Amino acid sequence: MECMTQGTTDMISTAGGVDSGTAAAGLETLRAELEPLEPLQRLQWALNRFGSGFAMTTSFGIQSSVLLHMLSRLSGGETVPVIWVDTGYLPAETYRYASTLCERLGTRLVVAQSSMSPARMEAVHGRLWETGREQDLDLYLRLRKVEPLEEALSGREVSCWASGVRRGQTELRKTMTVLDPIRERLSLRPCCVGQIGMSSITCRSMTCLSIRSSIRGIPPLATGIPVLQTALSLRAAAPASVDSVRSAESTCPE
Secondary structure, eight states: OOOOOHHHHHHHHHSTTOOHHHHHHOHHHHHHHHTTSOHHHHHHHHHHHHGGGEEEEEOSSHHHHHHHHHHHHSTTGGGSEEEEEOOSOOOHHHHHHHHHHHHHHTOEEEEEOOSSOHHHHHHHHOOGGGSOOHHHHHHHHIIIIIHHHHHHHHHTTOSEEEOOOOTTSSTGGGGOOSEEEETTEEEEOTTOSSSSSTTTOOHHHHHHHHHHTTOOOOHHHHHOOOOOOSSOOOOTTSOGGGGGOOTTGGGSOO
């Protein structure tokens, strides 16, 4: 099978913990290994291959919560850091749900937050999501999402991270594969591409799966609060349109 381009090879070679064999194999070869696997097997594949260089991100939405349950079933899953980017603007129900779920599943939660508090950000920059200016939305994403996530990944020398993002969520995400290079790391989507999994199951079906997996009380359907973020996680009072902002969405957790 044709190897990846030299640029991609070099990028993956320099990612912390990714050996030269992984780079030489090529993305297409790795994707071919992953395609026939079920989501749980894909997670185990990543943990076996990357070890301490593997992490998961979560937003505590429906998709990522089911992935957390899958992680709890893995051999060695309790060692995997689960990174949650807390913008400081999440609904109270999400914080309570996150605490309950992590306690139930034994999740090794890592909370990533901006060094700039929400109050300070609003005092210095204003309510960035209300201006309607693209550069303000980009700044919000950088301060509250992208930089905290990057710091958490870099500090743990993560080579590969898994998330619950789905191809059908946005136009940009339609181009995703099961394994893509993002900023010198590999991004794994366990339930993406060709699986009868999260890429094709409805939210209500996902809730049934959650209940069968003993993950109960999912906030989005229980309270109507829009916890299923694609790029931003703001208070319910914030404009709903902000939740679908397109900037940097491929790097934000789900």
